[in-house]
Structures are given as structure tokens and as C-alpha cells.
Amino acid sequence: MGKILEVNNLHVTFTTYGGTVKAVRGVDFHLNKGETLAIVGESGCGKSVTSNAIMRLIPNPPGKITDGSIKFKGKNLVKYSEKQMRSIRGVDISMIFQDPMTALNPTLTIGTQLMEGVIAHHGVSSNEAKRKAIEMMDLVGISNPEERLKQYPHQFSGGMRQRIVIAIALICEPDLLIADEPTTALDVTIQAQILELFEKIQIATGVSIILITHDLGVVAKIADRIAVMYAGKIIETGTKREIFYKPQHPYTRGLLNSVPRLDLKGEKLTPIDGTPPDLFSPPAGCPFTARCPFAMEVCDKVYPASKELSESHHVNCWLQDERAKQLLTAVRL
Ligand code: SF4
Ligand code: MG
Numbered sequence: 001m002g003k004i005l006e007v008n009n010l011h012v013t014f015t016t017y018g019g020t021v022k023a024v025r026g027v028d029f030h031l032n033k034g035e036t037l038a039i040v041g042e043s044g045c046g047k048s049v050t051s052n053a054i055m056r057l058i059p060n061p062p063g064k065i066t067d068g069s070i071k072f073k074g075k076n077l078v079k080y081s082e083k084q085m086r087s088i089r090g091v092d093i094s095m096i097f098q099d100p101m102t103a104l105n106p107t108l109t110i111g112t113q114l115m116e117g118v119i120a121h122h123g124v125s126s127n128e129a130k131r132k133a134i135e136m137m138d139l140v141g142i143s144n145p146e147e148r149l150k151q152y153p154h155q156f157s158g159g160m161r162q163r164i165v166i167a168i169a170l171i172c173e174p175d176l177l178i179a180d181e182p183t184t185a186l187d188v189t190i191q192a193q194i195l196e197l198f199e200k201i202q203i204a205t206g207v208s209i210i211l212i213t214h215d216l217g218v219v220a221k222i223a224d225r226i227a228v229m230y231a232g233k234i235i236e237t238g239t240k241r242e243i244f245y246k247p248q249h250p251y252t253r254g255l256l257n258s259v260p261r262l263d264l265k266g267e268k269l270t271p272i273d274g275t276p277p278d279l280f281s282p283p284a285g286c287p288f289t290a291r292c293p294f295a296m297e298v299c300d301k302v303y304p305a306s307k308e309l310s311e312s313h314h315v316n317c318w319l320q321d322e323r324a325k326q327l328l329t330a331v332r333l
Contacts, residue, residue: 004031011067031208056078090172093175094170094177096169115132139201141197298324
């Protein structure tokens with residue numbers, strides 16, 4: 001399985017009157033062809049900023065990619081001009097957002113909105129575009145597509161509108177689909193249907209998916225791998241199985257609402273106390289220190305290196321480092 005996307009040492013900042021927010025601080029991850037990677041974390045952890053950076057949709061100013069590379073099929077998108085990016089967005093990489101209503105134009109029919117991208121980018125005839133639009137409506141599970149193409153967004157329910165947004169995102173047959181909280185605005189039953197649709201689409205088209213979410217229930221359903229973000233960093237990555245059954249980072253365990261202490265097996269952890277650090281002046285060490293029940297002296301001072309637990313499972317936590325135990329003993333003595 002080849003890599004379709006490789007993000008290395010990505011840094012994104014936002015300059016404000018109050019100072020510079022270090023929103024993404026050295027993020028590394030990759031996406032294999034045809035897989036779904038979920039990037040999870042609380043709001044403000046940098047997950048949306050990371051996905052917007054891939055699309056080069058960070059408004060500059062105030063935002064800026066200050067370091068790192070984003071290699072899509074081997075090409076570094078950080079070096080691309082806005083013109084080059086325009087030929088990629090919606091064609092090679094598509095993005096869908098939380099609110100399906102803002103993504104659709106209320107004054108145009110669904111058919112027009114579906115067809116315009118494929119006509120603009122692939123230069124096909126309107127008959128061919130219509131055929132493609134019907135095929136996409138069918139793929140996303142909207143019945144009677146020929147008739148429904150003539151309708152306007154307000155004639156569809158929220159869940160149906162999100163299906164249409166997904167159809168629009170896929171009509172140019174992108175290799176990468178980025179979905180930022182795609183089901184958050186929908187009610188639970190509809191959420192489940194949309195998640196099933198992602199799985200179906202992936203099987204049908206082979207598209208690689210990055211799913212941005214704060215909801216681990218969503219992740220459990222469709223992710224192959226998971227990257228957990230906290231305070232602008234990815235602190236743990238692993239397969240779905242590794243993250244759900246063998247989470248190692250105390251924050252991941254907190255997110256999973258599971259057991260941070262082995263001697264309390266089976267007990268529920270209450271929501272993690274405290275708040276993430278101020279990203280105007282993030283700590284040099286582990287950003288979870290102030291909230292972590294296991295924090296050691298070293299944690300606050302030095303950021304823990306990535307520890308490989310398996311080929312797919314990596315974590316940044318001093319608990320995984322033999323030296324920390326020695327340091328801890330030294331401090332206590
Ligand atoms: Fe807790 Fe230290 Fe691990 Fe950070 S590095 S999660 S503070 S034990
Ligand atoms: Mg967000």
C-alpha cells in the first residue's frame with residue numbers, strides 16, 4: 001500500500017493582536033492509498049488547521065505555514081502557487097465541511113451544482129456531466145436522481161444535503177477526500193447513515209479519506225488508523241485496534257473515557273480536568289503536563305520523543321521512556 005499523503009514537521013501559526021498562536025506545532029503523519037485516517041482531538045487542538053493546511057486554505061494573513069512539507073503523491077503542496085492549488089482543489093483533493101447548508105448555493109439547482117465542477121475541470125459535455133451527476137446521486141443513495149437534479153437545496157433534508165455535498169466532492173473523482181466533522185450537524189440516525197456512505201464510497205471508488213472529528217464513536221465506525229492531536233501536536237497514532245484497545249498516552253485514555261490506572265480496571269474516568277495550554281506560549285515539554293495524573297518532573301521541560309510500540313503504533317509520552325523512570329527516581333532521591 002503506497003502513501004498518497006505525507007505530512008512532515010508541519011507548523012502553522014496565526015498572528016493576532018495578542019501575539020502569535022502556534023496552532024500546529026510539528027505535525028507528522030501519512031495516509032496510505034485507500035485508507036481512512038481519523039484525526040481526533042478537542043476543538044482548538046489544530047486538527048482543522050491541519051486539514052486546511054493540506055488544502056492550502058489557511059488565510060494568509062493572519063495564518064501561515066511556517067515550516068514543514070505536505071507531500072501529495074510525492075509533490076510538496078507547500079511550494080505550490082495559488083493557481084496550482086486551484087487546479088488540485090475539488091479535483092485531486094476534495095473537502096467537505098460540517099454544515100451542508102453553507103456548502104451549497106441556495107439559488108442553484110442540485111444538478112447545476114453537481115455538474116459545474118466536472119464541466120469546469122474535465123471539460124466534458126453537459127450530457128456527459130449530467131450522466132456523471134446521476135451516477136453520483138445514485139452512489140450517495142439519492143433515489144430518483146434525474147428528477148431530483150432539478151430541485152434546490154431547501155427541498156432536501158439535512159442528511160440528504162450532506163449526501164449531495166459528498167456527491168459534489170466526489171464527482172471529479174479525487175484521490176483524497178478530507179471530511180471535517182462531516183456528521184456533527186446531523187442527528188444520530190442520519191450520522192450513522194452518512195458514515196456507512198463513506199465506507200460504501202471508499203469501496204466503490206478507492207478514495208483515501210482523512211476524517212477530522214472530536215467524536216470517537218464516529219472513528220470507531222470507519223477509521224482504519226487514528227491520529228490523536230493535542231495542543232497542536234499529534235501525541236499518539238495507531239490502528240483503530242491499537243488506539244481503542246491499547247491506548248498508551250494518558251490523553252488518549254482520557255478521550256476514550258477509559259482507565260488511566262491499571263489498578264482501577266473497569267472504572268470510568270471522569271472528563272479530563274483542566275484546559276489545554278495557551279498556544280500563544282505553549283510549554284516546551286509535554287503540553288498535557290498540567291492535566292496529566294502521571295506527570296513527572298521531566299515532562300514539563302522536555303518534549304517526549306516519539307516511541308515506536310509497533311510498526312503502526314507511535315506515542316509521545318515520557319511514560320514510554322526508560323530514562324524518564326531513572327530521572328524520576330533521581331528527582332525523588
Ligand atoms: Fe503525562 Fe508526562 Fe506522558 Fe505528558 S509526557 S502525557 S505529562 S506522563
Ligand atoms: Mg474544527
